[in-house]
Structure formats: C-alpha cells, structure tokens
Amino acid sequence: MELASIGGTARGGVCRLALTDLDRRARDLVRCWLEQAGCAVRVDAIGNLFARRVGLDSSLPAVATGSHIDSQPTGGKFDGAYGVLAGLEVIRTLNDYRIETRAPVELCVWTNEEGSRFVPVMMGSGVYGGAFTLDHALSASDHDGVTVRQALNAIGYAGQAPAAVCDGAEAFGAYFEAHIEQGPVLEAAGAVIGVVTAALGQRWYDVTVTGQEAHAGPTPMELRRDALQATLRLVQAVDRIAREEAPHGRGTVGCMNVFPNSRNTIPGRVAFSVDLRHVDDAKLARMDEALHIAAGLLHHPGSIEVDLQEVVNFPATSFDASLVERVRRAAQAQNLANIDVVSGAGHDAVYTARVSPTAMIFVPCKGGISHNEIEDASPGDLEAGAQVLMQVVLETAGWQLRAR
Ligand SMILES: [Zn+2]
Numbered sequence: 001m002e003l004a005s006i007g008g009t010a011r012g013g014v015c016r017l018a019l020t021d022l023d024r025r026a027r028d029l030v031r032c033w034l035e036q037a038g039c040a041v042r043v044d045a046i047g048n049l050f051a052r053r054v055g056l057d058s059s060l061p062a063v064a065t066g067s068h069i070d071s072q073p074t075g076g077k078f079d080g081a082y083g084v085l086a087g088l089e090v091i092r093t094l095n096d097y098r099i100e101t102r103a104p105v106e107l108c109v110w111t112n113e114e115g116s117r118f119v120p121v122m123m124g125s126g127v128y129g130g131a132f133t134l135d136h137a138l139s140a141s142d143h144d145g146v147t148v149r150q151a152l153n154a155i156g157y158a159g160q161a162p163a164a165v166c167d168g169a170e171a172f173g174a175y176f177e178a179h180i181e182q183g184p185v186l187e188a189a190g191a192v193i194g195v196v197t198a199a200l201g202q203r204w205y206d207v208t209v210t211g212q213e214a215h216a217g218p219t220p221m222e223l224r225r226d227a228l229q230a231t232l233r234l235v236q237a238v239d240r241i242a243r244e245e246a247p248h249g250r251g252t253v254g255c256m257n258v259f260p261n262s263r264n265t266i267p268g269r270v271a272f273s274v275d276l277r278h279v280d281d282a283k284l285a286r287m288d289e290a291l292h293i294a295a296g297l298l299h300h301p302g303s304i305e306v307d308l309q310e311v312v313n314f315p316a317t318s319f320d321a322s323l324v325e326r327v328r329r330a331a332q333a334q335n336l337a338n339i340d341v342v343s344g345a346g347h348d349a350v351y352t353a354r355v356s357p358t359a360m361i362f363v364p365c366k367g368g369i370s371h372n373e374i375e376d377a378s379p380g381d382l383e384a385g386a387q388v389l390m391q392v393v394l395e396t397a398g399w400q401l402r403a404r
Contacts, residue, residue, distance in 0.1 A: 001077070002029070003026060003029060003030065003069065003077075003081055003085065004077035004081065006022055006025045006026045006029065007022040007026070007071065009074070009373055011074075011373040011374070012077075012373055012374065013071075013074055013075055013076050013077070013372070013373025013374070013375065014071045014075050014076060014077055014081075014373075015071060015072075015073050015074065015075065016069070016070060016071040016075070017070060017071070017073065017114075017116055017117040018070035018111060018112035018113075018114060018116070018117050018118060018123075018151075019047065019070075019111070019112065019117065019118070019148065019151035019152060019154075019155055019157070020117070020151075020155075021155065023069070023070055023155065024155035024156065024157065026069045027049060027069065027109065027155075027157060030049070030069060030084060030088070030109060031049060031051075033088055034051035034088065034091070034107060035051075037051075037053070037088065037091050037092050037095060038053065038095060039051035039052055039053050039091065039107065040052050040054075042159065042161050043157055043158075043159025043160070043161065044124075044128075044159045044160075044161040044162060044163040044169060045134055045138075045158065045159055045160070045161065045162065045163040046111050046123065046124050046127045046128075046134060046137055046138070046148075046152075046163040047111040047112075047124060047152045047157040047158065047159060048108060048109065048110050048111050048124040048125075048127075048128065048159075048163060049108070049109040049157070050064075050106055050107070050108055050109075050161075051091075051106065051107040052104050052105075052106045053091050053094065053101070053104060053105045053106070053107075054104055055100070055101045055102055055103045055104040055105065055397065056100050056101070056102050056400075057102050057103065058104065060102060060103035060104065060173060061103065061170060061171060061172055061173035062103060062104040062105065062106035062170065062172050062173060063101070063103050063104070063105055063106070063172065063173050063174050063176075063393055063396045063397040064105075064106040064107070064108055064172040064173075064174070064175045064176070064352075064356070065083070065086070065087040065090065065105075065106075065107060065108070065175065065176045065177065065178070065389060065393060066083060066084055066087050066106075066107050066108030066109055066110065066175075066177065066348070067080045067081070067082070067083025067084050067087075067108075067109075067110065067113070067177055067178070067179060067347075067348060068080035068083075068084070068109065068110045068111075068112075068113030068114070068124075068348060069081050069084055069109055070111075070112055070113060070114050070116075071114060071116075072114050072116055072371045073116055074371070074372065074373050075114070075371060075372075075373070075375070076365075076369075076370060076371070076372060076373060076374070076375020076376070077375065077376075078180045078365060078370075078375055078376070078377050078382075079179075079180060079182065079370050079371065079375060080113055080114075080179070082178060082179060082180055082363070082377070082382060082385075083177050083178045083179050084107070084109055086178040086382070086385060086386040086389050087107040087108075087178070087389070088107060089386050089390075090105070090386065090389055090390045090393055091105060091107060093390060097401070098401055098402040099394070099399050099400070099401060099402070100399065100400055100401070100402050101393075101394070101397035101398060101399045102397055102398030102399065102400075103173055103396070103397040103398060104397075105393060105397055106172065108125075108175075108348075110122070110123075110124035110125045110128075110348045111123055111124030111152075111157075112124060112148070113125070113347075113348055117142045118140045118141070118142055118148050118151075119140060120132060120136075120137070120140070121346060122346055122347070122348055122350065122351055123137050123140070123148070124137075124163075124348070125348035125349075125350075125351035125352055126351045127163045127164050128163060128164060128165060128169060128351060128352065128355070129164075129165065129351035129352055129353070129354035129355050130164055130165060130166045130354060130355065131351050131354065133164075134163050134164055134167070138152075165355040165356075171355050171356050172352070172355075172356040172357075173356070173357070173396070173397075174320075174323055174356065174357050174358070174359075174396045175349065175352040175353075175356045175357070175358045175359075176323070176327070176358075176359055176360070176361065176389055176392055176393060176396075177347060177348060177349040177352075177358070177359075177360045177361070178360070178361045178362075178363070178385045178386065178388075178389045179347060179349075179360060179361070179362060179363075180362070180363055180364070180365040180370060180375070180377050181194055181341070181362040181363065181364055181365055181368065181370075182344075182345050182365060182368070182370035182371070183344055183345075183368045183370075184367065184368025185339075185341055185368070186339070186341065186362060186363070186364040187364045187365075187366075187367070187368055188368075189337075189339050190337060191337045191338055191339045191364070192331075192336045192337050192338065192363065192364065192380075192381055192384045192385075193327075193331040193336045193337070193338035193339075193361060193362070193363065193384060193385065193388055194338070194339060194340075194341040194361070194362030194363070194364075195324060195327050195328045195331065195338055195339065195340045195341065195361075195362075196319060196324070196327075196340075196341055196342065196343050196349075196359065196360035196361070196362055197318070197319060197324055197340050197341070197342060198279050198316060198317060198318045198319060198342045198343070199279075199316065199317040199319075199342065199343040199344075199345075199346065199347065199349070199350045200248065200250065200277040200278060200279050200316060200342060200343065200344050201277065201278055201279070201280075201281050201284045201314055201315045201316030201317075202275065202276070202277050202312060202313075202314040202346070203275075203276045203277075203284060203287075203288055203310060203312065203313050203314070204273065204274070204275050204276075204310070204311050204312035204313075205273065205274040205275075205276075205291070205308055205309060205310050205311060206271070206273060206309045206311050207231075207234065207271070207272050207273070207274055207295070207306065207307065207308050207309075208269065208270070208271045208306075208307040209227045209228075209230050209231045209234070209269065209270045209271075209272075209298070209304065209305070209306050209307075210227060210268070210269050210304070210305045210306075210307070211224075211225035211226055211227035211230065211266070211267065211268055211269070211303070211304050211305075212225040212266070212268050213259075213260060213265050213266060213267070213268030213269075214265070214266045214268075215264070215265065215266070216263075216264040216265060216266055217264065219266060224266050225266075225268075225303055225304055226266050226267060227258075227259075227267045227268055227269050227270045227304065228258055228267035228270050230270075230298050230304045230306070231256075231270040231272065233294075233298060234294055234295060234298060234306070235253045235272070237290070237291070237294035238251040238252070238253055238274055238276070238291065238294075239251055241276070241287050241290045241291060241294070242276065242287065244290075245278055245283045245286070245287055248277075248278050248279040248280065248283075248342060249276075249277070249278050249283065249287060250275070250276065250277035250278070250344060251274070251275070251276050251277075251287070252274070252275040253272055253273060253274055253275075254273055254275060255272060255273040256270060256271070256272040256273075257270065257271045257272070258270050259271075274291065276288065276291065277344060278316065279316050279342045280316065281315050281316050284316065288310075291308070292308065295308045314346070317349075317350045317353050319349070319353060319358050319359045319360060320353070320357035320358055320359055322357070323357050323358065323359035323392070323396070324359045326359070326392050326395060326396065327359050327360075327361055327388060327392055328340075330388045330391040330392050330395070331388050333391065334384070334387055334388065334391070336384050336387075336388065341362055343360065343362070347360065359392070361385050361388050361389055361392075362385075363377060363381045363382060363384065363385035364377065364378075364381050365377045366378070
C-alpha cells in the first residue's frame with residue numbers, strides 16, 4: 001500500500017509510468033527496503049535493478065524472482081508490484097528464520113514492463129533475454145521525443161552492469177515470477193494458485209480496408225464500395241477463427257478508425273487492429289492462415305481492397321517443465337487449490353525463459369480485472385502465492401539454518 005501511494009490515483013489505482021519521477025521514487029523506496037534487508041543492489045544499463053542476498057556458494061548461479069513496478073496510466077496496485085514485494089517478503093523471511101541458501105537469491109525489478117510510455121513492452125527483460133538489443137531499447141522515445149537513454153539518466157537509473165546475458169549479464173539458475181492472473185479463470189475455478197505452464201504466442205496485425213467514400217443518399221446499395229461493411233465481415237471472421245481453436249485461441253479487434261467518420265458519407269476506408277493468440281504455435285499459424293484467407297475473400301481490386309500487415313509475431317513460451325512441477329508440488333504441499341493455466345498476457349518471465357529456466361505463479365485478482373484502477377486481490381491469496389514462491393525458491397536454491 002505504501003508503494004501504491006506513489007502515483008496513487010483518486011479512484012484507488014496507480015499511474016506510475018516507466019522512468020518518470022514517480023517511477024524513480026518507487027524504485028528508491030524498493031531499493032531502500034532491499035538494502036535494509038541486507039541485499040547488495042546493482043543497476044544495469046537498461047535500468048533493471050537486481051538485489052542479491054548472498055548464498056553459501058557464490059559460484060552457483062542465483063535463484064531469482066521479481067517482476068516490475070511501472071504501471072499502466074490507469075493501472076492497479078498489484079500488477080507487477082505483487083511479484084516484486086512477494087520476492088522482498090521471501091528475502092525478509094529468510095532473514096527472520098536465519099536461513100542460509102546454497103545459491104544466492106536475487107530479486108529483479110525489470111524496467112518498463114508495461115510499454116505504455118516506451119515501446120517495446122517488457123523492455124528490461126527483453127534486453128536481458130536478447131529479444132532486442134540494448135541500443136534499440138535505449139533509443140526508443142515517448143510522445144514528447146524523450147528517449148529511454150535520456151529518461152534513465154534523468155532519474156539516475158542508467159547503471160553500469162551489462163544488461164543482456166549475451167553481453168555478460170549473469171544467467172539465472174532459475175527465475176520464478178509471482179503475478180496476479182489478470183484474468184477470470186482462477187476465480188471461476190475456485191483456485192488460489194495458477195500453475196502457469198506456458199504463455200500464449202501473439203500475432204498482431206494492422207489492417208486497412210479501402211473502398212470509396214460516397215453520399216449516403218444518392219448511392220444505391222448495389223453500387224457502393226462500403227469499407228466498413230466489408231470490415232465487419234473480417235471482424236467476425238477474427239472471432240470465428242479464435243473460437244475454432246478453443247480453448248486457447250484468442251482473437252480481438254480492439255481498435256478501429258473509420259474514415260471519414262461522417263454519418264451521411266459511406267465509409268471509404270477503415271483501419272483496425274487484429275490480435276491473435278494461441279499457446280500452440282502450429283495452431284497460431286493456422287489462425288494466421290485463416291485470417292489471410294478471410295482477408296483474401298474480401299479483396300477485390302478496384303472495388304474493396306484489403307491490406308494486411310503483420311506488426312508483431314511473438315512465439316508461444318513453454319515454461320521449464322521441472323520448475324513448473326515444483327510450483328505445482330509446492331501448492332499441493334500446502335493444500336492450496338491449484339490448477340494449470342496458460343498466461344494470456346506477456347510477462348517479464350516470457351523473456352527470462354529465453355536464457356534461464358523459468359516458471360510463474362498466478363494468484364487470483366478480483367473479478368479477473370486488471371489494467372484498471374479497481375484492480376484488487378485478497379490478502380489471503382497474495383499470502384498463498386508468496387508461500388509457494390518461498391518454497392520453490394528454497395527448494396531450488398538449497399538451504400540450511402545458520403549456525404548460532
Ligand atoms: Zn505485470
């Protein structure tokens with residue numbers, strides 16, 4: 001709640017965009033808590049913050065956990081912040097019980113997961129995992145032309161440590177990320193813990209349908225080139241394509257611009273987005289093919305023309321099978337109702353999975369609502385997720401009680 005007060009909104013949410021002064025204050029607070037817990041903190045060249053609790057064997061790769069503390073413009077208190085604070089609680093608990101781990105335990109706070117101010121999203125973990133280069137990320141700019149490089153310098157978080165594993169950053173022995181589910185599946189199933197087996201692959205498109213503007217009155221129906229009517233058929237095809245690949249198919253048209261958007265002019269052009277997702281890359285490829293076929297059926301040169309451009313192609317991620325099993329067993333050991341789930345959203349864990357064995361722990365959020373100021377989660381569920389995180393970190397790192 002103290003972290004959520006930094007950028008807290010009147011409606012009970014959080015507005016703390018990446019690399020703003022509010023982000024700096026939140027980072028400073030978390031950093032202070034981590035240093036008070038005895039961790040050594042370092043910052044890398046993309047502003048990712050890592051806090052290390054030493055292990056008995058410093059030659060072992062760290063067992064890491066974490067998430068992000070930037071938010072959407074109308075975000076909630078828990079998205080990201082939960083994973084960071086659950087990790088902090090694990091470290092504090094290790095201290096309280098005088099537990100020494102064999103491998104070091106490390107907490108990560110990844111830069112700009114949300115992608116609201118700077119694109120690409122999941123920026124800090126993306127650089128870490130080699131999804132794109134450090135230079136590409138540093139050169140990204142916001143609507144005012146401020147670059148990530150300038151913003152990092154302005155808030156004092158342009159660090160020295162290498163940011164990418166391919167440039168010498170340490171690959172973790174394991175990475176666990178606790179996160180609110182951001183969807184309604186756990187609540188509907190009455191489960192407290194989501195054992196996340198995979199994250200959906202995503203393909204995004206920009207589509208433009210072009211017809212011809214004409215007067216709504218004098219133009220008979222059979223002589224129109226109505227771009228919006230053609231668009232509607234394609235929009236319905238997106239929904240059908242996703243339903244045909246149930247239960248993990250997703251198809252969304254979330255954004256549409258109609259030109260000229262005048263009530264007595266037949267629309268001459270419509271530009272819209274398509275977002276297709278599936279956990280199985282072969283099925284996602286089939287959905288892509290079906291979308292192209294549907295677009296092709298509407299395309300009649302000189303009459304209605306359809307332009308379909310792919311703008312994002314992001315394969316599905318399978319998390320590490322043995323770490324996933326460890327999460328499942330930890331939930332069972334504590335008699336926590338759990339189900340296997342797939343993540344429909346992107347997370348930093350998707351990029352860490354490219355270089356380190358990775359698993360995720362989901363807990364329910366109220367009504368499945370996230371990216372919303374009313375986002376909420378129950379203390380009991382949050383505690384359960386932290387308890388599972390504690391157990392998998394201990395098992396993976398190895399441990400003993402400190403001698404008196
Ligand atoms: Zn998040």
